[in-house]
Amino acid sequence: MNDTPKLTPAELAVSLFCQGLRLDSSCRTESDARPLSPRRAGLGSGIELVIPGAGKDIWINAPLTERFAANSPYLLQRIPDGYVVVQQGHEHSWPVLLPPTPHWYQARTTSGKPMSRIGILQGTCLGIYIGKRCAFWQMSPAMQCHFCATGINVGVHEEAEKTVAEVVETVRAARRESGITFVHFNSGYQEGNDIAQLLPFVEAVKNEVGALVGVQCIPPPDPEEYAPLLRLGVDHFSLCYELQDSEYFARYLPGKAKHIGQKRFLGALEFLCRRMPRATVSGEIIAGLEPTSKTLEAIDYITDQGAFPTVCIFRPLAGSVLQDKEPPGYAEIVAILRYMALTCMRKNILVGLAPNIEVSLVMTPDDARYLLPRDFVWYLHHSKLKLLKWLVRPYFSWKMRKRR
Ligand code: SF4
Incomplete structure (x- = not known):
């Protein structure tokens, strides 16, 4: 049963920063996303996502490989027409875009x-x-x-x-x-x-x-x-x-x-x-x-x-x-x-x-x-x-x- 209000795109970005993201086996990040290797500035090692929002899209490097991300309630899933972040334990989901590798x-x-x-x-x-x-x-x-x-x-x-x-x-x-x-x-x-x-x-x-x-x-x-x-x-x-x-x-x-x-x-x-x-x-x-x-x-x-x-x-x-x-x-x-x-x-x-x-x-x-x-x-x-x-x-x- 859906018992919590759905987060807005900006709120979801904060929640992902704090709780991380897990990848579902349906994801094809090698071909669909930018490379995931840990890079530069020592600040980000995750997956680049765009969360479409009314007024402004929010870009985020969502934590993926850190220990805490393994327990994240958020799961990235591939669906026929793109990707969604699903909040497990609730029924909420958000469409997201994966910027491709240039x-x-x-x-x-x-x-x-x-x-x-x-x-x-x-x-x-x-x-x-x-x-x-x-x-x-x-x-x-x-x-x-x-x-x-x-x-x-x-x-x-x-x-x-x-x-x-x-x-x-x-x-x-x-x-x-x-x-x-x-x-x-x-x-x-x-x-x-x-x-x-x-x-x-x-x-x-x-x-x-x-x-x-x-x-x-x-x-x-x-x-x-x-x-x-x-x-x-x-x-x-x-x-x-x-x-x-x-x-x-x-x-x-x-x-x-x-x-x-x-x-x-x-x-x-x-x-x-x-x-x-x-x-x-x-x-x-x-x-x-x-x-x-x-x-x-x-x-x-x-x-x-x-x-x-x-x-x-x-x-x-x-x-x-x-x-x-x-x-x-x-x-x-x-x-x-x-x-x-x-x-x-x-x-x-x-x-x-x-x-x-x-x-x-x-x-x-x-x-x-x-x-x-x-x-x-x-x-x-x-x-x-x-x-x-x-x-x-x-x-x-x-x-x-x-x-x-
Ligand atoms: S965050 Fe600190 S340790 Fe890391 S590159 Fe910058 S100055 Fe050096």
Whole structure:
């Protein structure tokens, strides 16, 4: 008997993040879905899904291989005309789409490397890791962030060293065949070379392909070192300081605490917010590892600077220090995400204006809005976003032009 109300697409996404997904034997993920191997950023190892929604589709990388997912009430089933997620114990089901593997994943760069080892699609964005394996993973004792599994992926599932030419070829293919508009560069900790290593890649993508470019790297001691990236016209900076509470920061991010310090992340965020347009800098935080009150404090702090929060729902990834920890509860995460969406609406932080940017590993305020009741204020904000999105199209076309 169906005794619980059916979750909306956004609520289902949160529930999948918190409880994971199981695959029914009817699924043909090898041919129907993007590859499932654990990749990049140490945040996602699952299956990419799109949950169609009224107003907005929600993209999600649903946990699949982690221990907790084995007990998930959600089952992915193949039916004659597609796929559904079925909630076992109830009668609810939701149609979902599996984004296919793009053709360019099979292609090779001129140097002979598979393009899928240079960059991968996360949602509709192209993610590229630059540099060697994060230095926190190579220290003795290891100092990696406790939620991260990047160190076991780079060099195994992904090329450890990439040339500018290989990246340009891959971005060009992804732009042409997958219609990507946004390239996200991430570099782990490169011991002070972080920005210098990123520069030639950002410059080449801007000059030779043309795309919106986002950067996530460890902040330099002097934020003025961002100047060359600002001159190149980076469109988005993400500061992954993860946890607001300094004790939790030190406990779960030992390398960042010892070698960088939380203050440097916050100083960089404030510096970049002064130099960049409103809502083009983000603070990436993890929900479910520190007390909820601290996550809400982080949301207040980030939005006070004119940045927007991106909330990673803690996922105990296989291979990470925290692989045996329980994922957070649904109610806690929904409360955090609603607070984030409301705070952004209240402070007029407009997220979702750029074309074709859907992320699958984190929840943005644009996704979290769909967890809120649709009242007058909601529709007002929604209409404003829609109108602005249309008005700023020429601006983004100009930003995505090939410069050379
Ligand atoms: S900085 Fe932390 S999260 Fe980023 S790659 Fe290194 S260990 Fe992983």
